[in-house]
Amino acid sequence: MASSITGRTPSGTSSRRKFLQQIAAGGIAIGSGSVALSSCAIGGSDDDDDDSGDTAEAPEERSEENPxxxxxxxxxxxxxxxxxxxxxxxxxxxxxxxxxxxxxxxxxxxxxxxxxxxxxxxxxxxxxxxxxxxxxxxxxxxxxxxxxxxxxxxxxxxxxxxxxxxxxxxxxxxxxxxxxxxxxxxxxxxxxxxxxVFGIWYNKTLMDENGWSVPTTWDEMLDLCAEIADAGIAPWVYQGVTAPRYMNWPLLTMAAKLAGPEVLVAIDNLEEGAWGHEAVREAASAIRSLHEGGYFLDGVEGMEYRDAQGLWARGEAVFCPSGSWIENEEADAIAEDPSFELAVMPEPLLSEDSVMPLETIRAxxxxxxxxxxxxxxxxxxxxxxxxxxxxxxxxxxxxxxxxxxxxxxxxxxxxxxxxxxxxxxxxxxxGDNIVNWFYPTWYKEMENPGIDQATGKLLRGDATVDEWVDECEAVAAEIREDDSLLKQNREL
CATH class of the missing domain: 3.40.190.10 (Periplasmic binding protein-like II)
Known part of the structure; x- marks a missing residue:
């Protein structure tokens, strides 16, 4: 879905040159492995010291062969x-x-x-x-x-x-x-x-062998989960302690289907109350119901993400949230069973009155x-x-x-x-019914560890939906109120 994106420049920031000097002095690391880059001031640059990557003259003459x-x-x-x-x-x-x-x-x-x-x-x-x-x-x-x-x-x-x-x-x-x-x-x-392409990936082999149909509503999903559990199979895995944020993806997609992509724009734009939108709450409640029903693979909340996905690929569970990279990422586990076939389904609708159709996906x-x-x-x-x-x-x-x-x-x-x-x-x-959100790229720490930790609590049953909303709102507020961060803004 097309959108326009603009930025809002932070005030009171240090120059780019000063930033690079800080890195050289060993006080700042660029990356998630040590001190996060966002711990430093964010750089505008002095007028006489600006080499910020704007277009420069080409060293060679441009031509059709060398544009x-x-x-x-x-x-x-x-x-x-x-x-x-x-x-x-x-x-x-x-x-x-x-x-x-x-x-x-x-x-x-x-x-x-x-x-x-x-x-x-x-x-x-x-x-x-x-x-x-x-x-x-x-x-x-x-x-x-x-x-x-x-x-x-x-x-x-x-x-x-x-x-x-x-x-x-x-x-x-x-x-x-x-x-x-x-x-x-x-x-x-x-x-x-x-x-x-993001969605709910499922073990098509198990679904076909048992005559289970792909659910189109959340009520159908819960009914199917009960049937799968009765068959002695775990209905769901998620990416464990490493990346509970993977469950944010069906959550936010279902919220957008219910109320429209505007709910995602509000979240990206750090609008106060965006995480408390009724559609987001309803989607969070749906996700939490998987814990309440005992529909997650036992122990998944403490697993590393590849361990959890690997068990899914080996037939220990039916559903797993992910992107289309999962087939390549779990190729070794998938190869162990020649009969295993995976497929992706769009997230079920929370209501028949949903604004967007079932086929809507995040991509x-x-x-x-x-x-x-x-x-x-x-x-x-x-x-x-x-x-x-x-x-x-x-x-x-x-x-x-x-x-x-x-x-x-x-x-x-x-x-x-x-x-x-x-x-x-x-x-x-x-078709055109594609949604996405940008806050994980714009504000890396907002997603991880921020929203990631809140969703982990929700999935473990350690937080109610209201508590999850409050924690997500607090994370967004911290980003919103940090004047050192360059703020982005988008419209539909």
Whole structure:
């Protein structure tokens, strides 16, 4: 669903230069692994010291063959997060596509599990690489990077001709919402490359074997949970102590279906009382009813997220909230049972009077890629992005890592795995009825540990719905009242 996004600049903040000096002094870490980036002042910059990533002159003359004006002999340094997708998609697919057109550009390829740990000193020295896959547990806080002027504006990339057709700009090859998902203060700073379909994933094999139908209302869900439990199977898992926030995803999607996407906009905009909206309360009550009915796998509240998901993939439970990456993430567990088949269902309706249809889903671009403002060769970094966004690059990525991309039509004709095929069907069925929210990207700590901890209590039965609402409201208020944070705003 289209929206406009603007930013509100914080007052009383330190300069970007001072921020980098603080990192160099060892007082601040850029990432979730140690001291969070948001613990520092957020940077506006002095007029005579502003190198915040705005568009600079191209070193080479632009042409149809070289629309971004890159130096065809200047090396480019890239860093890929070596996580669920690995890095072979870069070395085996994207880099050969890039090098075929630019054979004299040397690619310095690097892979890392802890991106912040690898690169924070490089940022402090104002000598970051040219291209970064900023993902994983060691992800650098994207909102803070933007606020402190550390990222390059990607407007030129999206306005440039696409890799495959010079008559079509890159922005017109991308799924709706892709650019907006990486936009801060009206400018795009992040390329979100994958396109994730969220929903309730279920063990289709068990459902079919037992003649159980996919529920379309929450009452039907609870009736089915009782039947599943009577059969000696746990109806639900969630991602345990590691990530109870996964259950926020069906909660907020059901709230949006009930009352419309405006409830999500209010939450993103930090409006007072947004978490107490009646639709949000009703969705929270529905989620809590799974605990009240004893419908979670025993002990799940204390499990690590992969342990919980692995038990689901091995047939210990029927339902699991996640995004469409789960098929690739749990590929080893799924492979243990050749008969296992997974599929995704849209969240059930809380009422027949719901504003949005059953087919409504949450779907969004994800897996962020960035160009640092201080990169030595930012234009070649953007050219590498342009190669990634080619039909060949996006199709190869989907085939290798079992994930859709943000490139329109790139999965057409690709033989998709069962789960991803189900996700594609759900996306097609939803049409324009797609919802999303942005607060986890805008205000990283609002989601984790903030709302995450509150939802963990709700799922364990340690908090009532009213107590959950109060805690969520308190988390939002803390962000809202922090004048050091760059505030974002969006409209439908």
């Amino acid at each position: 971004l004006g890159i130096d065809p002999e200047e090396p480019v340094e890239i860093h890929i997060f070596d996580g669920g997708f690995g890095d072979a998609y870069a070395t085996d697919i994207h880099q050969p596509i890039f090098s075929e057109r630019w054979p004299d550009v040397e690619i310095d390829h690097n892979a890392a599990v802890d991106i912040a740990g690898e690169l924070q000193t490089r940022f402090a020295a104002e000598d970051p690489p040219d291209f970064i896959n900023n993902s994983g547990d060691g992800q650098m806080d994207p909102g803070q990077l933007v606020a402190d002027g550390l990222l390059h504006d990607l407007t030129e990339l999206f306005d440039a001709p696409s890799w495959d057709d010079p008559e079509v700009p890159v922005r017109d090859t991308l799924r709706a919402g892709t650019i907006e998902s990486g936009t801060f203060d009206g400018k795009p700073y992040i390329l979100n490359y994958t396109f994730t 969004t671009a994800g897996e962020p890629y960035i160009i640092p403002a201080d990169a030595n060769n930012p234009r070649t970094g953007m050219e590498y992005m342009r190669a990634m966004l080619s039909q060949e690059g996006a199709r190869g990525f989907t085939e290798m890592v079992t994930s859709l991309t943000s490139v329109i039509g790139a999965a057409d004709g690709v033989e998709l795995a069962p789960g991803l095929s189900s996700a594609q069907e759900a996306l097609n069925a939803a």
